Amino acid sequence: MALMEEIKAKARANIKTIVLPEGEEIRTIKAAEIIVKEGLANLIMLGDEEKIMSIAKENGVSLEGVKIINPKKSEKLEFYANQLYEIRKNKGMTPEKALETVKDEMYFGTMMVKMKDADGMVSGAIHSTGDLLRPAMQIIKTAPGVSIASSFFIMEVPNPNFGDNGLFIFADCAVNPNPTAEELASIAVASAMNAKNLCGMEPRVAMLSFSTKGSAKHELVDKVIEATRIAKEMAPDLMIDGELQLDAAIVPKVAELKAPGSQVAGKANVLIFPDLQSGNIGYKLVQRLANAEAIGPICQGFAAPVNDLSRGCSVEDIVNVVAITAVQAQ
Structure with a gap:
């Protein structure tokens, strides 16, 4: 790698x-x-x-x-x-x-x-x-100003058309079972910082859900929408968008249909999962089925x-x- x-x-x-x-x-x-x-x-x-x-x-x-x-x-x-x-x-x-x-x-x-x-x-x-x-x-x-410790995986998939030439950050896949909207926002910002400082990536952060831009209505979707709003307030200079389904986040053609005009959709390289179940399942699926290299879990948020x-x-x-x-x- x-x-x-x-x-x-x-x-x-x-x-x-x-x-x-x-x-x-x-x-x-x-x-x-x-x-x-x-x-x-x-x-x-x-x-x-x-x-x-x-x-x-x-x-x-x-x-x-x-x-x-x-x-x-x-x-x-x-x-x-x-x-x-x-x-x-x-x-x-x-x-x-x-x-x-x-x-x-x-x-x-x-x-x-x-x-x-x-x-x-x-x-x-x-x-x-x-x-x-x-x-x-x-x-x-935790570090000053950080509300929660979390984790991320560095994922490298064989197909360079996805993410940042095949490189992704997945979070949180190992620590927090069911983060609140505020905690999810903190995880998103911390993950973006690690993408930039550790991996040299320009982070494009997708807040993942089973809905894209209001396509579904549910309290689980509401949490991701609220987390996106908070994350944008915390780090207005970062490219963060949500709620996005996985295909809308990483596939340009799907993004054009589901989230036109988004800076992130279709080219996300930092994927924020709404809870630990989806994050843990997601990284293992990509690791095994896509033959991706997974480095982690790497902790973040500690002092x-x-x-x-x-x-x-x-x-x-x-x-x-x-x-x-x-x-x-x-």
């Missing part, structure tokens, strides 16, 4: 520090060697150093240049625990519970990002999405970048997501 080479070049141009909480996981260990050799990021791996080095040796992997920290033995353990207590004391956190909590690699890594000892975090090879998002939402929280992996991820997937996280941290 040509885009990944561009993203890697951006990562090399301004090196950031990324923490990998799953330091004892073999794919993560193999990816770490590649990341350092390619100069994509400075790496911190969490876990038992002796165990990590033993796995690396058994598999012929060099971790030269990688910093390894055991949270349970870290000199910053008490400091992070105190900070976590201050952040969460109004939610029932006690000093004792905070100390036990930060011994967990996921929470320790999140505290590293919060305290700016790392610029971003990547996890998910052996942890669930919830394991990543829970501490991120509790500790890092600092944290990203999730599929538990079926490959070594290459980990390398790619670390590079993306490094660029987001810039």
Whole structure:
């Protein structure tokens, strides 16, 4: 994927520090060697150093240049625990519970990002999405002015006539089951910004529905119409249109019939799905039936970048997501 080479070049141009909480996981260990050799990021791996080095040796992997920290033995353990207590004391956190909590690699890594000892975090090879998002939402929280954290996929389809020479952003396909109109608008604006800053695309955002410009009447359509209005108010300089059916959003001939005069219809490259069911189904359909490459889910909206992996991820997937996280941290 040509885009990944561009993203890697951006990562090399301004090196950031990324923490990998799953330091004892073999794919993560193999990816770490590649990341350092390619100069994509400075790496911190969490876990038992002796165990990590033993796995690396058994598999012929060099971790030269990688910093390894055991949270349970870290000199910053008490400091992070105190900070976590201050952040969460109004939610029932006690000093004792905070100390036990930060011994967990996921929470320790999140505290590293919060305290700016790392610029971003990547996890998910052996942890669930919830394991990543829970501490991120509790500790890092959303960026100023952002109402909701969400996710997107970078999708590249073989047919260059669609999207941006075959490139799309799909959102939200992994995090929010049923966003409100306000939340959907926030997801749309955040996705457009990532399309521009991460992928170098001029975003053309389609707010998807089963209706195009009033062709159907339903409260689900009303939500998308309202989300479109709010998104346009939030970012008046962006090209955003809705409500649009998928064919009206990406097929020029259909757009001419259903949404004439639209800046977006027929040439959308950022597709905003109305809920998680449609988004998750949509990206998997395109991935499987169109033989598209799907990178993600990539998180957005947090005050600092944290990203999730599929538990079926490959070594290459980990390398790619670390590079993306490094660029987001810039």
